[in-house]
Amino acid sequence: MIIVLKSGATEEDIQKVIDKLKEYNYGAHISRGENKVVIGAIGEKRMEEKILIMEQISSFPFVEQVIPILTPYKLVTKEFNPQGTRIKVNQVEIGNEEIVVMAGPCAVESREQLREIAGFVKEVGAKVLRGGVFKPRTSPYSFQGLGIEGLKLLYEVKNEFDIPVITEVMDPRDLDIVAEYVDIIQIGARNMQNFTLLKEVGKLRKPVLLKRGLSATLEEFLFAAEYILLGGNSEVILCERGIRTFSDFSRNTLDLSIIPALKEKTHLPVFVDPSHGTGNYRYVPSMAKAAIAAGADGLIIEVHPHPEKALSDGPQSLTFSDFRRLMNELKAIASAVGRRL
Amino acid sequence: MIIVLKSGATEEDIQKVIDKLKEYNYGAHISRGENKVVIGAIGEKRMEEKILIMEQISSFPFVEQVIPILTPYKLVTKEFNPQGTRIKVNQVEIGNEEIVVMAGPCAVESREQLREIAGFVKEVGAKVLRGGVFKPRTSPYSFQGLGIEGLKLLYEVKNEFDIPVITEVMDPRDLDIVAEYVDIIQIGARNMQNFTLLKEVGKLRKPVLLKRGLSATLEEFLFAAEYILLGGNSEVILCERGIRTFSDFSRNTLDLSIIPALKEKTHLPVFVDPSHGTGNYRYVPSMAKAAIAAGADGLIIEVHPHPEKALSDGPQSLTFSDFRRLMNELKAIASAVGRRL
């Protein structure tokens, strides 16, 4: 790390920094350039100590800036697995040249609804069925999902249609049962920094789709994944789903430039959720195509036969005919970027 | 609610809305003004249905906007308790004319550290001791808190110094034991929409300090509180702690205008955390004073005898002498707005 002192810092101040570095077995390399003193900390330390010492040095009143040099996460970095992580879920392999589309209703509402959707999305090329049973809803008065009953429906339909399923978990106490019934566990945007949940999911041996938080920086997103990998579970899919900005024509602002940024920094597959990312079914197709053009490995899309009767997120769900058309368009885009769907 | 149809909506479209409203026992009041049709939904419904039907109607392709008329939360509204909620914690009463300052270290580090701080902050006028034992940290490599051991230290020191204590909970499975040891439970910003945790906390009979999420709107903040009140626990303190914006000179942007906005809408006491709100000890005193001038009921402030040795959040912690000076300044401000400290 590099420590920049404020102009006016005294020799005594410099010594305090050196002493603090020594306390953690760092060497110090002083550079008295221009009108400021800059101190380089030299040494190979455990991540834990690096972070702590940076904070402590920042607290000295005569320190202007402490600049980290190394990336502060490690298991998620590209260097750690340069060929890229591939995740097998039944016959599907996420992270290779095939674009994987996960589709289904926001919420599982009934056996009939789920069967109808499962049959349809599989037919038009989706490889994974999505469906929420524990729903994080802003209002306590909104439909909260079918819970365990919904989980059983997912399991039943998954077997009937031979299609893997993904569902969101919010409560660490539900993890065991969910892991038994579904193929991929989703951590929602609101729980991206629910560290309790991340640690528990890290103990599983199940693929996890981790959604970016509404106001998460790229670094925080990677740290959240690092929590899971550190627990021993390396099958993590990162999913951009829109961030919160001042812009008000869409529910969230889909930040597609995170795709090349993540591809540069990490070996984990990158997905995009254009449904939550826009909150508007009219914008979903454009953004789905854009995501694939930008290099995403897959999509997760909300589909409902009758959005105006949906118990959740109707306004952002595609109808069957919209979804069928989109899947065709996506094939052309995938092929234009040298992939297939 | 009011439903605005797109220009070009047909009679058939209008009928679809009327039918959907009828399905939920709403009457419809059609107004064919200017070049758009506007439909008013008339009827007294449960909140649950109102929210659902709004979503469903939004999904019709010919609908432009659905506008709620009533506030969608109820237990937290001013009307529900016009004289304002007051929360007794031992001899302290939060929400009356006395400004309550909670102070202490970001993290409980040791018995000595906690005793030293407890004695000091009580002496200069703080009424509650804060101290984290379960720490939500961006990086898995940062100090995660002392856990149960820290909880016991809090309990010990609280009794020795006769000062109530507050600590953050992240895991619903920790709630019972924490409720046993501490006086006020804190829900952190990252967990403001951890609905699992909110529901569990709603079952307790313990005051809760609920921090605003980094990207939470005022409505989402009130809905989060509504989750707790709906569970039966009405002792909730709302705490502004900075939101995430583009602005980069401070760690977060402290949104003090939420104080008058909350005071207008809800009966719950409003606190401000200038430490996390700025992330910089140099800005804490100004923002603490501003918060009281703006009408806050109290503050929660990080204090550490040696910020440069703190295991967490050193850069935003006040030293003892800074805190003592601030408490004096706050007295003058409190008195200028007709309150006391």
Add this chain to the structure above:
Amino acid sequence: MIIVLKSGATEEDIQKVIDKLKEYNYGAHISRGENKVVIGAIGEKRMEEKILIMEQISSFPFVEQVIPILTPYKLVTKEFNPQGTRIKVNQVEIGNEEIVVMAGPCAVESREQLREIAGFVKEVGAKVLRGGVFKPRTSPYSFQGLGIEGLKLLYEVKNEFDIPVITEVMDPRDLDIVAEYVDIIQIGARNMQNFTLLKEVGKLRKPVLLKRGLSATLEEFLFAAEYILLGGNSEVILCERGIRTFSDFSRNTLDLSIIPALKEKTHLPVFVDPSHGTGNYRYVPSMAKAAIAAGADGLIIEVHPHPEKALSDGPQSLTFSDFRRLMNELKAIASAVGRRL
């Protein structure tokens, strides 16, 4: 417009609203639904009065919300020109099925530099040459552009290579001379609400590329274009170039979902600037492809033979070989969405 009164509004309050509406020749339609009173204003008014009366009614202390029903802009709306605006610049037609790429250096630096770039970008398929001569720079100490001298270079090179040119104007006093020398006038993001400049540009008969402001809503963006169209100049290209958000891995957050949103609301062509939108040459190709996949009509891209010697914006400029590769990739994407390049 619809006026929602606060609960508790009296008959006298209602009368005040009716009187105010009458003052502007509006009829009033009272609806006493649930526990709130809602008043519909009925009448066909000029836009000017509508906006004024909405503001005035909002000022009554007993009014909760005033909701506009009609879009407040008109000349830019889709309805005004349903088949879409096409803009001819020499042999190029912007807004039809052909994707138009504008490329060139951030700043015109010298005759040699400009000639080298012009020849190259034309060869690989760019249809317009970009190059700044009046540079809006955050710091007064940064290179401010060659000014009039640069303008003459643009003119010279445009004629030599037979390629239309675009440049930014900041000062209304420069408009006449710039309009003489270049083919398309650019209004930069920082000037999107420089109403003086917008009005002057509205008087010209020259195509204008209007960039979205760093914190402009979609409505503000359309209003800025409305200023130009209202002046009589209807050849406006809207250009998304990234908005300012908390996200810090890219210089700005490119908001591609504005493409379908604009396509739905306006007849004006939509461009994207992935260079400023990301601020990082490594992310430019992905975002350029995504923009075309999402439905953009064209791109404006910074290209420099030696980014490490550029006098401005080197970090976001593509090298010649990067740009050549990108143009090839864009051809495939254009064809996948039924267009050509």
Add this chain to the structure above:
Amino acid sequence: MIIVLKSGATEEDIQKVIDKLKEYNYGAHISRGENKVVIGAIGEKRMEEKILIMEQISSFPFVEQVIPILTPYKLVTKEFNPQGTRIKVNQVEIGNEEIVVMAGPCAVESREQLREIAGFVKEVGAKVLRGGVFKPRTSPYSFQGLGIEGLKLLYEVKNEFDIPVITEVMDPRDLDIVAEYVDIIQIGARNMQNFTLLKEVGKLRKPVLLKRGLSATLEEFLFAAEYILLGGNSEVILCERGIRTFSDFSRNTLDLSIIPALKEKTHLPVFVDPSHGTGNYRYVPSMAKAAIAAGADGLIIEVHPHPEKALSDGPQSLTFSDFRRLMNELKAIASAVGRRL
């Protein structure tokens, strides 16, 4: 500046950086710490070159980060004028211990309106009269101000009531006449980076109130002021007026923590505009008090005798009785922070 190379950078890469630094007469100080190479650039350069070379070095593909060490502005820095700038306008001195309140209508509407307001605000203690005559309005259909006619009214009323006046300028061609008629020139938020205007204002010898742009960082704000000071005009007042964030209960988010941040970095006086900062008269008093408690040198507040008849910004204007009450409350706050009003 400090240059951090990507891991994997070769000796050849290092040499390229050294050569580039030499080209600008910088020395290089190589530090091969841990697994990255860090290069310190040593030398005293003009600001212009520093900024250019930083950009150019950032463009090398093997460079990870370039970190400036010195602040990139100079005339605005605290060091440049440690005792703080004081600005005399008639008998008023801005920047000393007296809090200066500027008040008046958003827009000058008529002689009667302006006289009524001038007399009142002066009576209750405002020291400067505000009033817009050139109005920057989002919509071209909104009232655009009285223009030159309004300017003459300002001049007339200023003389009649012996109170200095402030008004906004948007067009550089209006500057001369405005400077003749008014005492303080305001640059609005939308024009904070209208560099043409900043340069022209820098040539005047008139106090300037510069409002922070809606999405301006602290650094950009200071650079905008630097443009003015560099022109020779050192009488600049910085004014926070709210930034654009996701938060939607207020028109803008008033960022009061910029007060201590500016006070630390610059010698210029700092004002706050709680009217635009909140967009809601109900929040103005709280925020006005908070601003003074946080250390602001003054306020600029919109006051109108009949907000429901105002031609502009009625919803955020205080009535006479609200303003009178506020001025009394402000006196108590000013005294609590050791100042007077």
